[in-house]
Amino acid sequence: MDIIQERPKLVLGLLLSLVIGIGLGIFYGWVINPVEWTGAGPRDLAPADQDRYLNLVADVYSHENNVAKVQDALRGWPEASLRACELAARTADPATADRLRAIAFVNSNQQTCEQIGFDPAAIVAEEEEDSSPVPLLILGLLLVIVVGGILLVLNRRSEVVGRGAVRPGYDDVPTAGPISSGIAGEEDEQVTIPLARFRTSYTHGRDIYDDSFSIENANGDFLGECGVGISESIGSESPKNVTAFEVWLFDKNDIRTVTKVIMSDHAFFDDALKAKLAPKGEPTLARENETIVLETETLIINAEITEMVYGDDELPPQSYFERITIELSAWAKESQLDGGANVENRVDDLMSY
Numbered sequence: 001m002d003i004i005q006e007r008p009k010l011v012l013g014l015l016l017s018l019v020i021g022i023g024l025g026i027f028y029g030w031v032i033n034p035v036e037w038t039g040a041g042p043r044d045l046a047p048a049d050q051d052r053y054l055n056l057v058a059d060v061y062s063h064e065n066n067v068a069k070v071q072d073a074l075r076g077w078p079e080a081s082l083r084a085c086e087l088a089a090r091t092a093d094p095a096t097a098d099r100l101r102a103i104a105f106v107n108s109n110q111q112t113c114e115q116i117g118f119d120p121a122a123i124v125a126e127e128e129e130d131s132s133p134v135p136l137l138i139l140g141l142l143l144v145i146v147v148g149g150i151l152l153v154l155n156r157r158s159e160v161v162g163r164g165a166v167r168p169g170y171d172d173v174p175t176a177g178p179i180s181s182g183i184a185g186e187e188d189e190q191v192t193i194p195l196a197r198f199r200t201s202y203t204h205g206r207d208i209y210d211d212s213f214s215i216e217n218a219n220g221d222f223l224g225e226c227g228v229g230i231s232e233s234i235g236s237e238s239p240k241n242v243t244a245f246e247v248w249l250f251d252k253n254d255i256r257t258v259t260k261v262i263m264s265d266h267a268f269f270d271d272a273l274k275a276k277l278a279p280k281g282e283p284t285l286a287r288e289n290e291t292i293v294l295e296t297e298t299l300i301i302n303a304e305i306t307e308m309v310y311g312d313d314e315l316p317p318q319s320y321f322e323r324i325t326i327e328l329s330a331w332a333k334e335s336q337l338d339g340g341a342n343v344e345n346r347v348d349d350l351m352s353y
Helices: 002-006 008-032 047-064 067-073 080-090 094-107 120-130 134-162 271-280 343-351
Strands: 192-203 210-216 222-234 241-251 257-263 282-285 291-295 299-310 321-333
Touching (some): 008 134, 047 067, 047 080, 067 094, 192 210, 192 222, 210 321, 222 271, 222 299, 241 271, 241 291, 241 299, 241 321, 257 271, 257 291, 257 299, 271 282
Parallel strands (some): 257 282
Antiparallel strands (some): 192 321, 210 222, 222 241, 241 257, 291 299, 299 321
8 A cells, every 4th residue: 555655646547547548448449449250150140140040051951952062051160050959949830940950960960959969958058158247247347446446545645635734714823924034134124914824744654745735815816835745765765764854835926936955953964965955945954943934926934843853763863853843824925915905904804804
């Protein structure tokens, strides 16, 4: 089940592809381009067509009395004599039955139906075997397995999402403003207003940790997204020993996604590891109660580490996280307020939403 937990989208995509492929194959093979028999003999005909064929052969033999023609017509059909005997037993017309028994006699080297082991029950059993629904049952079982796999993946996905952070309502509005990312000593003119706060927690063993949250204003308009996910791990692959996380902010009004890498003490002071993670985002040393600021064209995120515990294993000290909790506070810059409403009135609107 590890592949389902780690890559549910991939497994779901493979299962859906399998279902679509089977469906298209059945539709193409049965509707668009069904199998066409060429060069088939009388033994390949449907039972009703075989009966008509034997009656025609019997009629020709009754008129021409040509043994060679009968044997040539039934060549390549070992069961022809038995089939003729069975058809004779089912035929109500005595003359027709006699003609059928006659071609069975000449085709089986002058053996009667009784001598060649005629058994109507055996022929009926053979027909039932030919029409066996086993292929359809196998196909149905395959579809049930595939659908069950899809449902399992969706259920796993729901559980994973359910373990993620839950977005609170607008009554949980942060009371503190965002920390300015401007130059120290300068007054930040872009005063922001609170939108919402999200909490996300990671615990060791949650190898597919990747929480994301939609940022909306009080009117429900989409403004962007933010989230936290695993950036780097060390040591074993399962469970992962996470040594760095990515916290990111997407702004629909900005062309870039801002990312910062929260690193363990070991990773931050390891030059090689720090250089490896540098392309992912600005490195930041993880500290409890530390607030990390991400700012885009119209949004600001304050990511506060409210809890942090390092793992204690054979790995270097303070190299991976046993658990960590981060609160993400989303803010919109005042310049983005509708109609230029003042901050105080806007906060009141949010609090009464």
